[in-house]
Amino acid sequence: MDREKVIEAIENCIGQPKCKDCPWEDCEVEHEVVNSVPYGLMRDAITLLKEQEAVKPTWSRGKPFCGACGLRIHGGKFCGECGRPVLWGGR
Helix, strand or coil, X not given: CCHHHHHHHHHHHHHCCCCCCCCCCCHHHHHXXXXXXXXXXXXXXXXXXXXXXXXXXXXXXXXXXXXXXXXXCCCCCECCCCCCEECCCCC
């Protein structure tokens, strides 16, 4: 899923007439089918937002691993591999 494409499509929905220059391929069809609400676009936007949610680390042999991608975390607020925020604060 292309983050910039989702953002551009949402901005288009907010500021333009229906589907004018929309980068979302299914936008016009979705508008016709579901009464002017592009559900696929909104579903993808929610997926992107959920991918940004913080995760608790898992622990093995006293070392933290990312709760999203499973790779070792070497401290900090974000996983160095997948970029997810890390919820520190207990095992």
